[in-house]
Amino acid sequence: xxxxxxxxxxxxxxxxxxxxxxxxxxxxxxxxxxxxxxxxxxxxxxxxxxxxxxxxxxxxxxxxxxxxxxxxxxxxxxxxxxxxxxxxxxxxxxxxxxxxxxxxxxxxxxxxxxxxxxxxxxxxxxxxxxxxxxxxxxxxxxxxxxxxxxxxxxxxxxxxxxxxxxxxxxxxxxxxxxxxxxxxxxxxxxxxxxxxxxxxxxxxxxxxxxxxxxxxxxxxxx
Amino acid sequence: xxxxxxxxxxxxxxxxxxxxxxxxxxxxxxxxxxxxxxxxxxxxxxxxxxxxxxxxxxxxxxxxxxxxxxxxxxxxxxxxxxxxxxxxxxxxxxxxxxxxxxxxxxxxxxxxxxxxxxxxxxxxxxxxxxxxxxxxxxxxxxxxxxxxxxxxxxxxxxxxxxxxxxxxxxxxxxxxxxxxxxxxxxxxxxxxxxxxxxxxxxxxxxxxxxxxxxxxxxxxxx
Numbered sequence: 106x107x108x109x110x111x112x113x114x115x116x117x118x119x120x121x122x123x124x125x126x127x128x129x130x131x132x133x134x135x136x137x138x139x140x141x142x143x144x145x146x147x148x149x150x151x152x153x154x155x156x157x158x159x160x161x162x163x164x165x166x167x168x169x170x171x172x173x174x175x176x177x178x179x180x181x182x183x184x185x186x187x188x189x190x191x192x193x194x195x196x197x198x199x200x201x202x203x204x205x206x207x208x209x210x211x212x213x214x215x216x217x218x219x220x221x222x223x224x225x226x227x228x229x230x231x232x233x234x235x236x237x238x239x240x241x242x243x244x245x246x247x248x249x250x251x252x253x254x255x256x257x258x259x260x261x262x263x264x265x266x267x268x269x270x271x272x273x274x275x276x277x278x279x280x281x282x283x284x285x286x287x288x289x290x291x292x293x294x295x296x297x298x299x300x301x302x303x304x305x306x307x308x309x310x311x312x313x314x315x316x317x318x319x320x321x322x323x324x325x326x327x
Numbered sequence: 328x329x330x331x332x333x334x335x336x337x338x339x340x341x342x343x344x345x346x347x348x349x350x351x352x353x354x355x356x357x358x359x360x361x362x363x364x365x366x367x368x369x370x371x372x373x374x375x376x377x378x379x380x381x382x383x384x385x386x387x388x389x390x391x392x393x394x395x396x397x398x399x400x401x402x403x404x405x406x407x408x409x410x411x412x413x414x415x416x417x418x419x420x421x422x423x424x425x426x427x428x429x430x431x432x433x434x435x436x437x438x439x440x441x442x443x444x445x446x447x448x449x450x451x452x453x454x455x456x457x458x459x460x461x462x463x464x465x466x467x468x469x470x471x472x473x474x475x476x477x478x479x480x481x482x483x484x485x486x487x488x489x490x491x492x493x494x495x496x497x498x499x500x501x502x503x504x505x506x507x508x509x510x511x512x513x514x515x516x517x518x519x520x521x522x523x524x525x526x527x528x529x530x531x532x533x534x535x536x537x538x539x540x541x542x543x544x545x546x547x548x549x
Contacts (some may be wrong), residue, residue: 207494234499253501254509260495261510265487272429273482277456279475287476288483295517 112150115140116164119157124201128158128215158217165202172196177310184306186245187293190259191285194266198281207267239312243305244298255296262292334372337362338386341379346423350380350437380439387424394418399532406528408467409515412481413507416488420503429489461534465527466520477518484514 118140122131133154137147151157176192177183183192197203205213237252237259246255266288270278278284340362344353355376359369373379398414399405405414419425427435459474459481468477488510492500500506 209493250509250512251501251505253499254505257491257495257499257501257506258509258513261484261487261491263487264490264494265483265485268486268490269479269483271431272486273479277475277479279473279479283473283476284479287472287480290472291480291517295513 111140111142111146112160113164115142115147115150115157116161119161120165120202123158123161124205124213127212128154128217133157158214162202162206165200169196169200169203172199174310177307182303184245184303184308184310185293186240186297186306187289188303189306189310190262190292191289194263194288195285197263197267204267207264236309236312239309240306241298243309245306245309246296246298248298258296262288333362333364333368334382335386337364337369337372337379338383341383342387342424345380345383346427346435349435350376350439355379380436384424384428387422391418391422391425394421396532399529404525406467406525406530406532407515408462408519408528409511410525411528411532412484412514413511416485416510417507419485419489426489429486458531458534461531462528463520465531467528467531468518468520470520480518484510 115136119131119136122135122139126135131154133147134144136157137144140147151160173193173196176196177189180188180192182188197207202213204210206218209218211218234252234256237246237256240246241248241252241255279287337358341353341358344357344361348357353376355369356366358379359366362369373382395415395418398418399411402410402414404410419429424435426432428440431440433440456474456478459468459478462468463470463474463477501509
């Protein structure tokens with residue numbers, strides 16, 4: 106499906122309302138009003154709230170990836186593993202719906218977070234084994250551990266980063282800038298490979314991006 | 328409160344039932360029966376399910392710490408930062424009620440996980456700033472980052488480790504042995520200080536243990 110202007114306006118409106126009021130309390134009426142379209146044309150695009158939610162999550166995933174890419178490209182050293190990691194987390198934190206997906210926040214996403222397709226979404230933007238293997242081949246990531254194990258540990262850190270806020274008291278959370286810096290230092294020492302310049306890292310991330318976009322198109326056609 | 332044999336039998340019985348059936352579905356009757364005590368003597372110890380739950384969580388926290396200590400002491404290199412970390416996580420994973428606390432699993436702990444005291448418990452067994460500072464002084468942990476930031480990152484990894492299982496498909500999870508080994512390697516490179524032998528690490532952990540025990544006693548007296 107090619108996204109023209111109106112569908113995007115609808116998706117952005119639905120995303121805002123769901124993030125603010127939660128999926129359960131958001132109606133198709135609310136979404137049509139917020140997007141400035143008639144209810145008829147809303148239903149023409151999506152037959153109900155549930156398929157619309159899938160489209161909204163795909164839309165936000167694209168936005169998250171685009172945001173990540175932009176942060177990475179603007180940073181000359183953005184392709185180094187520590188910086189890649191930092192940019193990805195900052196992009197994720199800036200996206201309320203993707204955060205809700207990871208924290209399984211049912212106040213935002215209703216019972217979708219407990220269902221299997223919710224977890225399918227959440228797992229999709231984690232670094233895959235294949236992307237890690239490519240990073241290892243480029244010397245960006247240490248090669249003495251299997252890519253499966255590295256991908257798993259990256260996921261652990263990403264998931265922990267999003268969840269920790271709900272467990273640690275606010276007064277035990279250092280400023281975000283300091284956390285991002287410390288995380289960079291630790292990831293650099295813990296995961297970096299022998300070589301691997303920033304350019305190689307940026308290239309590996311393009312591969313991830315292409316992979317997610319293919320998944321997305323497959324979903325849209327389904 | 329001095330724990331005699333009967334209270335411990337009750338706590339262990341309550342813990343088993345809550346882990347299996349969940350707090351909401353477990354009654355005081357069930358607990359008395361499982362522990363082999365009369366309902367009267369159960370109420371003599373705890374006036375209701377809610378205070379009993381607090382006692383059960385304190386009890387499981389003690390058990391978790393004891394299990395961790397034992398794993399650490401049995402390992403000659405158990406006091407090195409990478410091994411400390413690994414032993415702590417394995418002990419945590421072996422304790423269903425503590426895992427439920429961290430994953431905020433309301434099927435096990437009911438709405439307790441959403442309340443403030445639930446989070447107070449969860450935060451308590453994370454490594455504190457003070458323990459990290461002590462590890463830094465002993466050369467066990469890198470000293471170029473503030474202890475607050477290191478404690479935060481340790482929490483991120485601990486919390487991520489427990490949550491990741493609900494997000495990653497099972498076929499993307501390497502064997503636990505491999506994960507623990509990879510985590511050790513990464514934590515060693517990412518966090519280790521210049522010196523710091525295993526003995527210094529074991530000493531720092533004793534301090535943590537003492538701290539948690541003091542907290543526990545304060546709770547019991549409250």
